[in-house]
Amino acid sequence: MEGKLHSGFHHKLLREWQCINTDINPANLIYPIFITDEENSLEPIKSLPGQYRIGTERLAEFLQPLINKGLRSVLLFGVPTKFEKDYGGSSATDPKSPVLVGIQKLRSLFPDLLILCDVCLCAYTDNGHCGILNEDGSLNSARSNHRLAEVAVAYAKAGCHVVAPSDMNDGRIGMIKQKLSENSLDTKVEEFSFCHSVTDEPDTTRVEKRGSQEMLIKQLQEIRLNEDLLLKI
Numbered sequence: 560m561e562g563k564l565h566s567g568f569h570h571k572l573l574r575e576w577q578c579i580n581t582d583i584n585p586a587n588l589i590y591p592i593f594i595t596d597e598e599n600s601l602e603p604i605k606s607l608p609g610q611y612r613i614g615t616e617r618l619a620e621f622l623q624p625l626i627n628k629g630l631r632s633v634l635l636f637g638v639p640t641k642f643e644k645d646y647g648g649s650s651a652t653d654p655k656s657p658v659l660v661g662i663q664k665l666r667s668l669f670p671d672l673l674i675l676c677d678v679c680l681c682a683y684t685d686n687g688h689c690g691i692l693n694e695d696g697s698l699n700s701a702r703s704n705h706r707l708a709e710v711a712v713a714y715a716k717a718g719c720h721v722v723a724p725s726d727m728n729d730g731r732i733g734m735i736k737q738k739l740s741e742n743s744l745d746t747k748v749e750e751f752s753f754c755h756s757v758t759d760e761p762d763t764t765r766v767e768k769r770g771s772q773e774m775l776i777k778q779l780q781e782i783r784l785n786e787d788l789l790l791k792i
């Protein structure tokens with residue numbers, strides 16, 4: 560798995576990002592899109608000034624001015640509102656989920672745009688955590704990683720260029736790579752892990768996430784060898 564380097568070069572923008580001379584310009588920035596299944600929504604997010612929950616029908620008008628200014632990549636975060644949450648995060652792979660609909664919409668609207676997708680379960684599980692739990696509340700790591708890999712493959716099949724796990728479960732990178740490989744997607748889809756420090760979720764979840772993000776930072780040296788790119792925002 561470590562030898563599969565082509566995934567980091569399959570898109571023109573990814574090849575440009577691999578160059579050693581980098582400066583700060585719009586093409587080197589990734590714009591986060593909080594995409595919701597309220598199709599016509601453009602709802603401000605209080606904890607993220609200037610950011611919105613954007614419905615799939617508002618993507619064109621919202622993104623076109625940014626693309627005109629040089630933006631070339633977006634990172635999709637799913638904000639489902641119409642789905643039942645359950646222990647396994649079933650709705651993450653529902654064909655009508657905002658991320659899956661959004662990927663296909665963006666691919667047709669902006670064919671050259673690089674699309675990254677946050678891979679996580681917390682917006683889809685009834686416990687609000689990024690994985691599947693055992694009955695005693697502890698993390699079931701094997702089932703979590705398997706489910707995360709299923710979600711990553713669904714995004715990849717829909718046309719996502721880069722799957723971006725933010726869940727911080729041990730071992731999920733290898734499982735995602737394995738599942739992409741089994742689906743002949745390992746040279747077409749890049750893996751790009753990151754953690755996000757700002758959330759509009761309840762305070763209790765936020766505190767738990769800060770703890771796990773600190774844990775991730777300690778683990779970076781161990782996991783970075785297995786990932787195509789690594790980012791902390």
Ligand SMILES: [Zn+2]
Nearest residue numbers: 679680681689
């Ligand atoms: Zn999560």
